[in-house]
Amino acid sequence: MVTLTINGQDHELDVPDQMPLLWALRDVVQLTGTKFGCGMAQCGACTVHLNGEAVRSCVTPVSQAQGREITTIEAIGDDEVGQRIQQAWLDLGVAQCGYCQGGQIMSATALLNREPDPDDAQILEAMAGNLCRCGTYNRIRQAIHRAAGHEEEQA
């Protein structure tokens, strides 16, 4: 048995210690907003927060998540920064298929919480682990600038 604190609620799960948090969230707790993309920390689709820090849930065993605050895309809107990011995403129409965007938003929110005024290089670095096959990268970068309150710096 592991106890996970997910979006402020405790969940008792009967799963092996080694099960990646991703599958515990998706298949056991049935929170499907966190996506599977690669299973080896290459794509960022599975990004969640552990104590506010962005981690890849596909390579995080549940045993490591125990005792920490897990936040998923379903609850990121409760975070003031997360809410701003979501709004910027909507304002700029970032999403295409949307599959990667939960992970993108989790990474972007973690960035702004850590560094409220990131420059372009910091954005590129923070988002380097999040793939988007639809190629929404430009709007992602713009949306982060916007959520950070930067003037429209795009042509």
Add this chain to the structure above:
Amino acid sequence: MSTHRNGLLLANVSRRHFLKGLAASGALVIAARWDLSLAQDEEEASYGADGMPHGWVDDPNVFIRIDEDGTVTVVNHRAEMGQGIRTSLVMVVADELGADWDRVRVEQAIGHEERYGNQDTDGSRSMRHWFDPMRRAAAAARTMLEQAAAEHWDVPVAECHAGVHMVIHEPSDRELGFGELAAAASQLPVPERDSLRLKPRDEWRYIGRENVKTDRPLAIDGEDIVTGRALYGADVVLDDMLYAVIARPPVYGATLASVDDSAALAVPGVIRVVEVQGTGQPAGFEPLGGVAVVAENTWAAIEGRRALEIEWDTESAGDNASYDSEAYRQLLEESAQSPGRVVREQGDIEAALADAETRLEATYYMPHLAHATMEPPAALARLVDGKAEIWAPVQSPQAARDGVAGRLGLEPEDVTVNVTLLGGGFGRKSKPDFVLEAASLAREFEGRPVRVQWTREDDIQHDYFHAVSVDRLEAGMDGDGKALAWRHRTLSPSIGSLFGPDPKHKVDFELGMGFTATPFDIPAMSLENPEAEAHVRIGWYRAVYNLPHAFAIQSFVAEMAEAAGHDHRDYLLELLGPARQIDPREINEGWNYGEDPERYPVDIGRLRAVVEKATEEAGWGRKLPEGRGLGLAVHHSFVSYTAVVLDVEVDDGGEVIVHNADIAFDCGPQVNPERIRAQMEGACVMGIGNALHSEITVSEGRIEQDNFHQYLIPRISHAPRTVRVHLINDSPEAPMGGVGEPGVPPVTPALCNAIFAATGKRIRRLPIGDQLAS
């Protein structure tokens, strides 16, 4: 109403040399679905949506429902994979109906082409085939609401007209909401198609507009996506469901020899190990076969699969088991030295080449690519009392329905395919093999839902790969650099190999993607297609054969300009020649994306216009710092026109940085310009990825990459610093073109041309990889 042409297609298929024997393979319907049949009799030819299986439907009762509270529900029957069709088609209906955006909902249709018309969401066709039918459906519904109001007030219908979400009777200053009229309107007959009044452009509130102010975001799924509520293929959860992953044969056509599943069954959570039957070659859309591990959750299934001990029999795979992509490249390059089947010819090529002052020759290579949609394939299936229900991200729900019915021995009516959102499609999810796998397993566990989840390794190793290609070009020029001769030999395995005996040549629709209709004004031309065999599953990948054709042709034009000492842009415009419209049939292009050659000629004026626009906006000719250059390319595909100029820097380490992209795009009338821009931006990133890093290689028939650490796709740092999309020719007279795919083909050659401008290094072999690291 809808047009059924299967009889006709069948007759034609049997006449087609390259598809002989196809009927015997049982893939006929599938082949017909994707234009493999082609070349209809001239006198019977039907184009556009008329030419698609199950044609079109414009019955308002099928697509539009209005509740008493005024909520308008629009049924969207096309797959949503990021192109925004769930928004764009609804914009069309809302506008023509007069509905208020904030009171419109969308409902996703099941796969049911007899009811909805064609649902194949590919070929960049949704809007150009459905704009008119959906407008008519909405105009009919509006007319019925006006009629109902007129009857209610007992006034002439001519005095009633729809405003925003209501019908107004001006003489008496009365109004009734759509909701109040819905019940009465639904009892009325659907008006004759010819009697409908379609709104003129100045009455549109959503179509063609940007920055529309609505309370709810215009993007239908936007809020669900940013809150994690949007449902994709693997997100449907049913009671009592099972989770499966499948070990598939490592070589195309190999079969299971033996399996030891004792260790797998010992993994906690694993319930059963089941063999999935494949159908051998050609695979069509059938599963590859293999061994499924069915478990209580995905992780247990993955762990169980790891514990399987499997022997594969590669005997049945024949040549595929020795397929080596490097040797194959050399083979194709060698074959490109000799003449091939002539696809199009004008003038005397040999004489023209012999007379030329300067001769130029180059061979270009593009490798296999994998779609790598961010959402790997996944499907959920349940079989209860002889009825199957499916939940899956499919581009072609009817093909999934037919396939499941065939596999389970059911009638299509007994199969319900619910279409989830697609986490990317790019052509991969036109093929429902993964759905059929889930259906097979559902039969093993009757009554219980079973989800098949592909891992990324499965996705990359067992994709329907983009065809590898070699394109050899030769040109002859006079002393002034004027082109006199052009010979192009193109070689690629054909998608036709998926459905029948390998045609070993590109079939018409493959050649029709930017090869046969090469738009240049050159006295002597020879377009040839030597043989090439397929050894892996070949499939559609966004823009398909346009990718290698555009890469080769647009790179070669830049090489010619360089050899002639001319400016690339000027040289390209000269090759295109004066603005004119070419009937594709006159240049032996019979496919024309399925569109009417008279309505959709090859329009040189539109090609010129996008070149002029993109170069002007990019400041073509301006001086750039050392190590930086502008690259240009243009391409006509999916009956749209795209030109791209990229501003590229190559740093000391050979890293490519794309500073800016100027994309000029002409798809004729624009329904949702904001989404068109988004498609161009995404296409640009994909085209850059196709150039920079992505490559699938094969050794002994086995794919050598298996996840994103080996199969590289673009990351945020590879995207252009800015992308400026210039949309032109939003004219009601212009024929509507495709949007999803035509942005991709010119990007790759534009990038390679920019690299040449920046460094003097010419890329002829993709991916670029570390070729620039000196």
